[in-house]
Amino acid sequence: MNAAAPRVLVVDDEPQIRRFLDIGLRAEGYRVLLAASAAEGLALAATQSPDLIVLDLGLPDRDGQDMLAELRQWSQVPVLVLSVRSAESEKVRALDHGANDYVTKPFGIQELMARLRALLRNHAAAAGGTEPPRYDDGRLAVDLARREVALDGRPVALTRKEYAVLALLLRHAGRVVTQQQLLREVWGATHVQDTHYLRIVLGRLRQKLGDDPAAPRWLKTEPGVGYRFLG
Incomplete structure (x- = not known):
């Protein structure tokens, strides 16, 4: 061993x-x-x-x-x-x-x-403090340092909230991020019950990335719990 x-x-x-x-x-x-x-x-x-x-x-x-x-x-x-x-x-x-x-x-x-x-x-x-500043799987590219997102080589225009949610999920790739954590960190502590904000933003993100919620490539819903970046 x-x-x-x-x-x-x-x-x-x-x-x-x-x-x-x-x-x-x-x-x-x-x-x-x-x-x-x-x-x-x-x-x-x-x-x-x-x-x-x-x-x-x-x-x-x-x-x-x-x-x-x-x-x-x-x-x-x-x-x-x-x-x-x-x-x-x-x-x-x-x-x-x-x-x-x-x-x-x-x-x-x-x-x-x-x-x-x-x-x-x-x-x-x-x-190790080695969080990669860039994610790129050949289709989706996210540069956290430059705050840039591209799909199939073409820039994707995201709102500040859409980018913040995507970046937070990406930083915790592979693990579940609860709805409350997302709401607290992106919208603030006074909005931890406003789950409809998340549903709207995730819906727009999926639409812009062409990510099917029924068969997600990147953004997976954990029903009633939160979301996970699958990359």
Whole structure:
């Protein structure tokens, strides 16, 4: 095993899930730590310095939401919540507590691995101060330094709010940004309930980028929770 490989801590009380993730993660080259309770998970997080945590919410000794809130008091390690709880309120609560992403069980292992890679990539860039000033996938190009957007080589004229939403989602590429976070950072704290502002702006953004909400290329809606830049 490569000693430089990312270390992933899995906190889940189901033995079969732990074994499944242990096998899957090791097959992808990760080093794996396993915990069956919140107490064990916090102890490993404090002593083993994992690069990422996969966290179940239904733990035997305390709720995973509480563990996440405690963890965030002293660590900014990326956390992907993996839970059977599919209610929008649970997703919003976890993201507000500091989760970086949320996947519901049952889940596809390839999608999970893709999300883990995105979280590790973005965390490394942020930690190193190496956030790329430019995004370019061959179709969509966004220059954050120059505040320029182009589609298929042609400039796209965006309003200040449209650009601000796109830039914020791009800076957090791969992770869910909640509606409240977007509203707070783009419109201000007094507008965190004005979700219709977001719907209007995202609709215009998608229209200008030719992004189909039913099969999104860049801007994905997480219903009732927020939005994710897929690039």
